[in-house]
Amino acid sequence: MPDSKTLFEKLWERHVVADYKSSVLLYIDKHLVNEVTSPQAFDGIRAAGRKLWRASSVVATADHNIPTLNRRQGMHDRAAQEQLQALEENCSQFDLTYFSLNDPRQGILHVVAPELGDTLPGTTIACGDSHTTTHGAFAALAFGVGTSDIEQVLATQTLTVPKLKSLRVDIEGTLPAGVYAKDVALGFIREFGTDCAVGHVLEFAGSVVSGLSMEARMTLCNMATEAGARAGLIAVDDTTINYLQGRPLAPTGEQWTAAVAYWKTLRSDPGARYDKVLRFNVDTLTPQVTWGTTPAMSVGINESIPSLASFSDPAARKAAENALKYMGLTGGTPIRSLRLDKIFIGSCTNSRIEDLRVAAGIVEGKKVAANIRQALIVPGSGLVKKQAESEGLDKIFINAGFEWRDAGCSMCLGMNNDRLSDGERCASTSNRNFEGRQGHGGRSHLVSPALAAASAIAGHFCLPGEY
């Protein structure tokens, strides 16, 4: 059909301010600001004597380098303290919405904005953080940007974006019990690679996606950046609308009715043309565990770490060899047999209430294994923490031997006090397992919250119930 458009085209066309040959100037509706990537952008604004174009588009909070324990005692180092202070001063100078460390709305921006109803379908969003792809779960065109882009958005409310291609993945089949969105993301990246979506906006479609909750859709879109995508997208349906209704910043009354009518158009038309289409069937997917240093290096829980001989491509073999060396592993070892030192349940991939409920259900009445030195549960926001506490999940975790922390990025990356020591092996619900990601010499294995919880009890990788 000649007039058929993809969801991406619909969002793009509504926001183009100026069309250059290979890029466009895109209007940005929402700007999420953190403490790490914004200080220099504000310095630039001040140095040029500029005003902010639309200060009301900003929501700011600190998430990356803040402590998740004993917050009142202050920050772990000077650089972190300076970044936090800069954010606070900038928000006050420019009169921006800022959630301070003792505001329950503070947390990881990719958890905070959706749960408040600040992430809305049909909007464009910029944030100085690569996991901004998360917001695509709401049919928002959301870009992770760098510090100079942040300055541009603050000053002009526009972003220069290169022309992007469209990629749709149809996720089909029946999700087996115990297999979650995290496993779908890891399985997809394992099959198609960490660069399969480079230069593309990646739309997740198909019956499996339609059946997922918003939390699970956010997990999928969060990992779109690990497939190289510039943005993730999922069409609006009743699940989206039901999730948003009644959220503090979502529209109300007549505005809600009008918004819903528009949001319902935010899906790709039949016959819309994509630059690339992939299919991923989940019928035989099992819970995934990464064994290497990219999110594509994963195996199913019943599998062994691949042997070097199984890689026919020399470059892939070399990469696997380096990864195994860093991870202290040998090909052919069953992934279940790896003994763990730490457990991290948190991050913008898997720290929402649904994730915590799944984990709590698995560890209830059990104890973290003796060989686990530290098991952290880090809710994605103060509101997630409150909700979990109102359901008694904190007690379940604490009784099982987990530490119940305040919201933040925490052990997802080594920018605060929560980290791995040299050689420590961790089951982590985060999204990146690069060398040194969770601390110098730390060995990260990406898993779903269910697998992290079960593995905490067993002390090694296993499925729930296998202790």
Ligand SMILES: CC(C)[C@H](C(=O)O)[C@@H](O)C(=O)O
């Ligand atoms: C520090 C920040 C800019 C970085 C990102 O862009 O994603 C971090 O959040 C990450 O997950 O690696």
Ligand code: SF4
């Ligand atoms: S939780 Fe991890 S991936 Fe997400 S924004 Fe923070 S550091 Fe980045």
